Amino acid sequence: MGKEEEEEQQQQGLQLLDFDWKLKYTVGSSSMAAINKPLLRLELCMSKSITKQEESELQNNKADNVKSIAIAEYNKTELDKLIGEMEAISQLKEFLLLLDLAGIDRRSLQIHHFRWI
Numbered sequence: 388m389g390k391e392e393e394e395e396q397q398q399q400g401l402q403l404l405d406f407d408w409k410l411k412y413t414v415g416s417s418s419m420a421a422i423n424k425p426l427l428r429l430e431l432c433m434s435k436s437i438t439k440q441e442e443s444e445l446q447n448n449k450a451d452n453v454k455s456i457a458i459a460e461y462n463k464t465e466l467d468k469l470i471g472e473m474e475a476i477s478q479l480k481e482f483l484l485l486l487d488l489a490g491i492d493r494r495s496l497q498i499h500h501f502r503w504i
Contacts, residue, residue, distance in 0.1 A: 405432040
């Protein structure tokens, strides 16, 4: 199994438990006199979906072993891009919900590129 396949398999079972964000404004650093750049720090606390076998193996220390925290910092341009991607995901989820309500089998559709206009 390739590295990309392993990462995809790991990400499929993740569930967002909590998040925290902080807005920071970097004025300067030891290497640069003036940066003057706002940064958003985003922390995501996630839990991996576990199988019954994994649950029995982890029953005494389950919480520590299945939670992970991802931390990222974004400048304004990166944050705008992230927000746009999240909005597209939200719209796609709404579209898929409408398909389910209409009784249309998603697997029969071939959606190569999805974008709301």
